[in-house]
Amino acid sequence: MKTRTMRRIRRDETPHTPWCARDHRCGINLHTSPDMYTDGPLGARGVLNRVQTETSDYAEIRIRIPISTREPIARKQLGIALRMIRELLHAVSAVRPGALDHDRDRPALDRRPAA
Numbered sequence: 001m002k003t004r005t006m007r008r009i010r011r012d013e014t015p016h017t018p019w020c021a022r023d024h025r026c027g028i029n030l031h032t033s034p035d036m037y038t039d040g041p042l043g044a045r046g047v048l049n050r051v052q053t054e055t056s057d058y059a060e061i062r063i064r065i066p067i068s069t070r071e072p073i074a075r076k077q078l079g080i081a082l083r084m085i086r087e088l089l090h091a092v093s094a095v096r097p098g099a100l101d102h103d104r105d106r107p108a109l110d111r112r113p114a115a
């Protein structure tokens with residue numbers, strides 16, 4: 001008796017987004033923006049991509065930070081980098097839709113004092 005062990009994997013194709021690269025960086029159900037760069041001192045560089053999958057949207061970040069060849073300094077630099085990455089994660093996750101809604105009507109602030 002033969003047993004079939006192959007599992008069939010099916011992925012539904014999702015359309016390109018207005019911001020994705022529409023090239024090799026996109027897949028059947030994953031879309032990636034073009035690279036966005038920022039440069040820092042001593043050859044430091046950060047590269048950010050916006051990514052959308054079937055189930056989530058996220059930012060993918062790669063950072064190259066030159067560090068000292070002196071071990072105590074390198075360890076300190078790595079500690080600072082890790083702490084700053086943690087702060088970045090918290091700062092970005094703190095942005096909620098209401099925080100960006102500057103055009104919302106605020107009747108209490110627009111009210112003029114009675115003459």
Ligand SMILES: [Zn+2]
Pocket residue numbers: 015016017020021022023026027030031032
């Ligand atoms: Zn795409």
